[in-house]
Amino acid sequence: MRKFLKRKFNRYLAVFTISFKQEFAYRLNFIMWRVRNVLQIFVTFFLWNAIFYTQDRVVFGYDRSKILTYVFGLIFIRAIVLSSRSIDVAGDISRGDLNNYLVKPINYFLYWLTRDISSKFLNVIFAVGEAFLLFIILRPPFFLQTNIIQLVTFLCALIFAILIYFILLFMVNSIPFWAPELGWGGHFLVSVVIVEFLSGAMFPIDVLPLVFQKILYLTPFPYLIFFPIEIYLGKIQGLMLVKGLTISLFWIIALWFLMKKIWDKGLKAYQAYGR
Amino acid sequence: MADKNLKLRLDNFKKWIPKVILVSKTLFVLSKKSIKSFIFYFKIWLLMSKNSFLGVLTQKKVLLIFLFGKILRFIFFIVFLLFIIKGVNNLAGYSTNQTIFFFLSFSVVDTISQFLFREVYRFRSQIVTGDFDLVLSKPISALFRVLLGGADVMDFITIPPLFAATYYVGSLLNPDVNQVILYLLLILSALIISAGFHILVMSLGIITLEIDHTMMIYRDLSSMGRFPIDIYQKPLRGILTYFIPIGIMMTLPTKALIGLVNIKGAFISFIIAFFIMFLSLRFWNFALRKYSSASS
Numbered sequence: 001m002r003k004f005l006k007r008k009f010n011r012y013l014a015v016f017t018i019s020f021k022q023e024f025a026y027r028l029n030f031i032m033w034r035v036r037n038v039l040q041i042f043v044t045f046f047l048w049n050a051i052f053y054t055q056d057r058v059v060f061g062y063d064r065s066k067i068l069t070y071v072f073g074l075i076f077i078r079a080i081v082l083s084s085r086s087i088d089v090a091g092d093i094s095r096g097d098l099n100n101y102l103v104k105p106i107n108y109f110l111y112w113l114t115r116d117i118s119s120k121f122l123n124v125i126f127a128v129g130e131a132f133l134l135f136i137i138l139r140p141p142f143f144l145q146t147n148i149i150q151l152v153t154f155l156c157a158l159i160f161a162i163l164i165y166f167i168l169l170f171m172v173n174s175i176p177f178w179a180p181e182l183g184w185g186g187h188f189l190v191s192v193v194i195v196e197f198l199s200g201a202m203f204p205i206d207v208l209p210l211v212f213q214k215i216l217y218l219t220p221f222p223y224l225i226f227f228p229i230e231i232y233l234g235k236i237q238g239l240m241l242v243k244g245l246t247i248s249l250f251w252i253i254a255l256w257f258l259m260k261k262i263w264d265k266g267l268k269a270y271q272a273y274g275r
Numbered sequence: 276m277a278d279k280n281l282k283l284r285l286d287n288f289k290k291w292i293p294k295v296i297l298v299s300k301t302l303f304v305l306s307k308k309s310i311k312s313f314i315f316y317f318k319i320w321l322l323m324s325k326n327s328f329l330g331v332l333t334q335k336k337v338l339l340i341f342l343f344g345k346i347l348r349f350i351f352f353i354v355f356l357l358f359i360i361k362g363v364n365n366l367a368g369y370s371t372n373q374t375i376f377f378f379l380s381f382s383v384v385d386t387i388s389q390f391l392f393r394e395v396y397r398f399r400s401q402i403v404t405g406d407f408d409l410v411l412s413k414p415i416s417a418l419f420r421v422l423l424g425g426a427d428v429m430d431f432i433t434i435p436p437l438f439a440a441t442y443y444v445g446s447l448l449n450p451d452v453n454q455v456i457l458y459l460l461l462i463l464s465a466l467i468i469s470a471g472f473h474i475l476v477m478s479l480g481i482i483t484l485e486i487d488h489t490m491m492i493y494r495d496l497s498s499m500g501r502f503p504i505d506i507y508q509k510p511l512r513g514i515l516t517y518f519i520p521i522g523i524m525m526t527l528p529t530k531a532l533i534g535l536v537n538i539k540g541a542f543i544s545f546i547i548a549f550f551i552m553f554l555s556l557r558f559w560n561f562a563l564r565k566y567s568s569a570s571s
Contacts, residue, residue: 039495040512043502050367051359059363185340193344197351207358243310254302 010158011106011112011248019085019118037078040135044202045071045138060207065141066233070204072131072140073229078201081161081224085119086112087191089173090183096272113166120162125214145232153241160248164220165253168195170263179267180273200226217244220251316419324426327393331428342429349433352378352501367505371532372447374503379441380532381501381525384462385494386430386437390471394425395473399486405568407481418559422473450532457541463529464541464548468516470498472552478555478562500525520547 023030048071051057052064062070089112092098100109135142143152168190175186196202196223205216205226216222227244230236236244331338356378360371369377398421401407410420450458472493480486496519499507504515504522516522523544530536 046507051363185337189344193348203355
């Protein structure tokens with residue numbers, strides 16, 4: 001059993017290493033993607049910096065240091081949660097390349113999860129460098145969380161966020177089983193529009209009226225970016241924290257079963273176009 | 276003495292008459308040629324746009340999903356912006372309506388640019404495959420073909436409601452006629468700058484084969500103009516005003532409508548716009564000489 005697990009682990013370790021090296025094959029692509037991330041942070045940073053022009057101003061429950069920590073937190077959380085390779089699955093399906101994986105003795109979901117982790121690992125390394133550089137240039141006040149419970153639950157929320165996003169992507173990736181031409185369209189709608197706005201990646205969710213917030217908290221989106229950062233900032237504690245983590249867990253389980261169902265149906269509908 | 280002076284002046288004037296007639300004739304011929312050329316290119320543009328529209332309309336599901344995404348993104352942004360400004364009263368001294376109008380003006384410039392210059396996003400494949408040869412061998416301007424050859428139907432659909440929203444929010448700012456004229460002139464200047472940047476990106480693409488990312492970085496930079504340029508600190512504000520004139524493109528029109536820019540500002544904006552256009556055209560000609568026609 002141990003040998004079997006070790007062999008399996010080595011297999012995915014090889015996928016991780018190859019995927020990591022592959023990222024360097026398209027260096028310019030990667031660097032440009034990071035430059036774009038930094039530019040987006042610039043806009044958000046200066047927007048909030050203009051709003052919190054005085055040190056003691058408190059708006060939407062944030063003071064200057066907390067909102068600017070939120071913006072800086074976005075660099076890391078986006079790198080960890082939103083950077084992903086599994087976005088390519090839709091292309092694999094629409095081109096018929098999925099065949100290559102179906103015949104291999106490998107779990108397709110684990111394969112892409114491993115590739116995602118590899119991509120996140122590289123992105124986080126760069127995010128650290130960018131955050132350091134931006135910190136020197138912009139010199140924002142920074143909120144340092146020291147409460148160990150908040151930090152542990154923050155990490156927990158982060159892992160949940162990674163899983164939710166991974167499953168969401170796979171659901172969107174399944175669209176080409178039925179409509180091969182809609183692969184990128186689905187991603188545009190879900191990843192570029194809905195996730196970007198409703199996850200808190202653009203603005204914190206709590207700028208919205210309470211009714212909207214309550215509705216949003218029932219969806220999986222705020223648990224991707226907003227919820228982990230709020231835990232770090234200490235704005236979510238106690239019962240709210242437990243409730244939030246429970247909803248995240250619920251979404252992971254519910255979305256997983258839904259995705260499996262969609263995927264199985266999709267495989268039956270799959271016609272390997274282009275092969 | 277006075278008669279002598281008058282006679283001298285008349286003689287001088289008589290000497291000038293043939294020259295004036297010659298210049299007028301030349302101008303007339305040139306303008307006639309320009310109008311003819313304009314009509315010729317406009318007809319080609321209509322034809323290319325029609326083809327481009329038909330191409331997109333064959334995939335109605337894709338069109339609908341992207342259109343829905345674009346509209347949703349626009350609504351989300353406006354809603355968030357509204358609630359943020361409502362919570363903080365103003366942004367860098369601008370009221371809610373003014374801030375929304377900054378965003379709408381940005382959207383007008385951005386959407387018209389994307390509607391007109393969408394073909395730029397397809398230029399890389401022409402360069403990489405060598406298909407650009409086919410464009411160069413045609414008896415029309417290659418720049419015209421690759422810059423304006425694929426108008427985007429999605430942006431075309433979103434333009435009328437966007438104009439309506441801009442008109443409505445703009446009217447809430449109570450501008451006078453001069454301010455509106457200045458605003459429209461500055462939008463025109465912004466579009467010239469945008470065209471210049473698109474030409475620069477394509478020229479760079481011919482030399483480096485890299486277009487998509489440069490284009491996206493240009494778009495990210497221009498998206499800094501969604502908010503008034505005043506929110507950015509120095510030296511970034513200076514860079515965005517003079518080096519990459521996003522401020523002039525996106526912020527100045529709205530400032531003109533609310534009466535913060537005079538005719539001098541508009542004049543400077545046009546000088547910068549024409550300078551960028553001049554530079555980009557020079558660079559385009561330079562880049563064409565470097566085109567290797569690889570893979571063809």
